[in-house]
Amino acid sequence: MASTRTYALVAATAAVALIGGTFYATWGGASDLFADCRAGTGPGLADALGGPFTLVDGSETAVTDADVxxxxxxxxxxxxxxPDVCPTDTARNAEATDLVQAEGLEFQPVFITVDPARDTPEVVDQYASxxxxxxxxxxxxxxxxxxxxDAFKVYFRPHEADDAFYLVDHTAYSYLVLPGHGTVDYFSRDTTPEEIASRSACFIRTAAAN
Structure with a gap:
């Protein structure tokens, strides 16, 4: 367990450092539509994180980022x-989703596996549901x-294992993505559901108004 958390923390720290450098080099003092919603992440996140992808949903249908x-x-x-990190984070994201939806805003959580060998379409569909x-x-x-x-700068590494219970080290961040704007913010493990909901609602309302 400790190994998993250590790898994830190191990877997450490296990712944040890379993201921060990209912001500074690319955007400098550029105007930021979402300046009032950010919590120190700065503009330019859409260029630093995210991009086109093709994956498979619970019905075994190929879907792109535009479909999702x-x-x-x-x-x-x-x-x-x-065993611990993912269910905690995913439950937190589910709670944040309820809070955002309670404000009358459209919002959905998305779970993307980093363990495709075990996580079949049926398995991830049941887990998400x-x-x-x-x-x-x-x-x-x-x-x-x-x-x-790779598009989201997510690190992951399966442990070598000879049984069905191997662990997968991975970055543990959540990413707020808006249609037409791309990735606009990200949240670490210690961000509360209330903070995620508040920041997300700000981005959503700002996007709708512009």
Missing amino acids: ITRPSLLYFGYTNC WMHPDMVGLTGSPEQVKAAA
């Missing part, structure tokens, strides 16, 4: 056999999953 991100979405990369009725579960080939993870 039809409304404001909270993306999380994890795996269904994760159990976590939240609106949660979208996605898997794919190892190449498709890696491409999606």
